Amino acid sequence: MTGWTASDIPDQSGRTAVVTGANSGIGYVTARELARRGARVILACRSGERGTRALERLRTEVPGAEAEFRRLDLGDLDSVREFAASYDSDDSDERGDGLDLLINNAGVMALPYRQTADGFETQFGVNHLGHFALTGLLLPRLLRTPGARVVTVSSGLHALANIDIGDLNSERNYRRWIAYGRSKTANLLFIHELARRLAAAGSDVVAAAAHPGYAETNLQSAGPKMEGRKAVERVVSIGNRILAQPATAGALPTLYAATAPGIRPDSFTGPRFLGWQGSPAKSWRAKWTRDDTAGERLWEASEGLTKISPDFDG
Structure with missing residues (x-):
């Protein structure tokens, strides 16, 4: 892997990719570089304004790119269902009904306590449950596509905390960074269990995870901005400029996991x-992110909370 860069991405012509949170940061870079290598890319973003702006920027930076914006709010399961339904009803897909890459990139970090539209703690609801639901609803397309991959973006900060299966929504004691760590652990347990279930079903779909290290994105400043903590925003901005790598570098582990040959199921790729x-x-x-029992229990709880049961029969 030494020295792998975006220029090493294999040709993606004829492939279709969905990238969540593709309006900025590593999500945008991921979408842009896949489009640059020939993939049809769907930018799945919560904000119509930011998603449309990102699409215009991508088309400027990659002339001739085959890309489109579709609205997706991972904090609202109705929106997730609508996104999947619109994808399934899209008769304009000349490449057939397959989906080659699902990049579960979008996320929130260290927010003050909030709840999603469905009443879930926001970090767990967006970072894990929204992507669990999206993957489950798009799974039939992935299963029909030879060589398909699901890449979920976790974080090295998953090490902050294991999940608490009895308090997944942090209702007893909310600590923003612990809740974030739990949501990122959930990402890895989800990929672990998804890989296990895909193997049991005899599928060649690869489920893998990645993380960007410390990359300069809007993620770090979202929490302080929500609370109007200007001093913290300034500290975060200075830290990003001094310590963080650019989003172009932070996106490389995701792009590697999505496109490099020989990626193994349940692998976890990050900066060297x-x-x-x-x-x-x-x-x-x-x-704890490779615990079979914990992965199965989280999966079952996620099915119960989202009312979505992924179908591995295709």
Whole structure:
């Protein structure tokens, strides 16, 4: 993997990719680089204004790109269902009914306590449950597509906390960073269990995870901005400029997991240097993210909360 860059992405012509949170940061870079290599890219974003602006920017930076914006709010399961239904009813898909890449990238970090439209704690609801539901609803398309992959973006900060299966929505004691760590652990347990179930179904769909290290994005400032904490916003901005790698570098682990040959199911890719910066490499992960029992229990709880049961029969 040494020195792997976006220029090493294999030709993606004829492939279709859905990228959540593609309006900015590593999500935008991921969508742009896939489009640059020939993929048809769907930018799945919550804000119509920001999504449309990102699409215009992408088409400027990649002339001739086959890309479109579709609204998706991962904090609202009705929106997730509408997105999947619109995808299934799209008769304009000349490439057939397959889906080659699902990039579960969107996320929120260290927010003050909030709830999603469905009453879930926002970090768990958006980072995990929204992507669990989206993957489940799009799974039939993935199963019909040879060589399809699901890549979910987690974080090295999953090490902050294991999930609490008895308090998934942090109702007893909300601590924003612990809740964030739990949501990122949930991402890894989801991929672990998804990979196991795909293998049991005899599918060649690859479920993998990635993380960007410390990348300069809007993610870090969202919480302070929501609370009007200007001083914290300034500190975050300075830290990003001094310590963070650019989003173009932060997107490389995701792009590697999505396109490089030989990616193994349930793998976790991150930056090479201390999981912080550098080219893509195998990343350390907490042992609790490979716990079969925890993965199964989280899966069952997620089915109950979302009322969505992924169908592995295709």
